[in-house]
Amino acid sequence: GRGQDEDHTLARFLKARQWDIKKAFKMYKDTAAWRAEFGTQELRADGFDFPEVEEVQECYPTYYHKTDKFGRPVYIEELGACQVDKLLKCTDMDRMLKWHIAEWEKLTAWRYHCCSTKEKRKIFTSTTIVDLKGLALKNFNKVTRNFVSTIAKVDQDNYPEHLGTMFIINAPFIFTTIWAFVKPLLDKRTTAKIHVLGTKYLLGTGLAAVGLPDERLAVERGGQAGHGARRQGHADVAADGGGVPDLPRGDERLGRPAKQRCDAGAPGGVGGMREQLRDRARRGDAEPGSGV
DSSP, X not given: OXXXXXXXXXXXXXXXXXXXXXXXXXXXXXXXXXXXXXTHHHHHHHOOOOTTHHHXXXXXXXXXXXXXXXXXXXXXXXXXXXXXXXXXXXXXXXXXXXXXXXXXXXIXXXXXXXXXXXXXXXXXXXXXXXXXXXXXXXXXXXXXXXXXXXXXXXXXXXXXXXXXXXXXXXXXXXXXXXXXXXXXXXXXXXHTTEEEEETOTTSTTSGGGGTOOGGXXXXXXTOSSOOOHHHHTSSOOOOTTTOOOOOOOGGGGGOOOOOOOOOOOSTTHHHHHHHHHHHHHHTTSOXXXXXX
């Protein structure tokens, strides 16, 4: 849609390919083709019918809780609490993938819009906390590894440069084994944004020093911002002092904020590169505004 074909959207593809226009264009075109094949526009407009979501959340808790001090939404994944055997009894990996993509579309279509409205400036990256408390190596089986590989490829190929920062907390000793598998799946730009903080993530150069002070952290993480959504039983915890504002309805849900120029820090800025990408599209190479 039109709202997605903005300077900052194209800048993400350019940044992901180190400002190489030819490579960025190929990535952009491949993503447009993938979106058409996967049906992301339908997921974006209608959502994904996932009646087993509550059961899934019990086995694999994931949710958003407030924002960091930069106004970015904070996504929390309690990977250590994941119970793979129980998860596979209430759903399957194909449906998990569709749910994952549907959540991406929610993030890009209206969660960023809500945060941007609250901050009165463009927000287009997020902060992620992966909590490994309770992680067991037995849960990192072949099914899990295949799913992680699929998710990593889908995210990097089609949703580039959305990650602001990722914090991995409560990492046990066995994490080194898992990280040895996961790290090669990620590009260098992504791994540079990942910080492993162990169990002492509230001290010194921990979360507070990089944008997540106690007043924005849930009680479960040692903060003062109430209970996380897992305890609250819903996907967002909106409150003063860092909460996501009320979600808009109707057409506003798709988020059409005023266009703002992205300072890309590259010669010519994004505008010139955007025009080059669109020129190629007009020549029949791709269709701009394809919902990327």
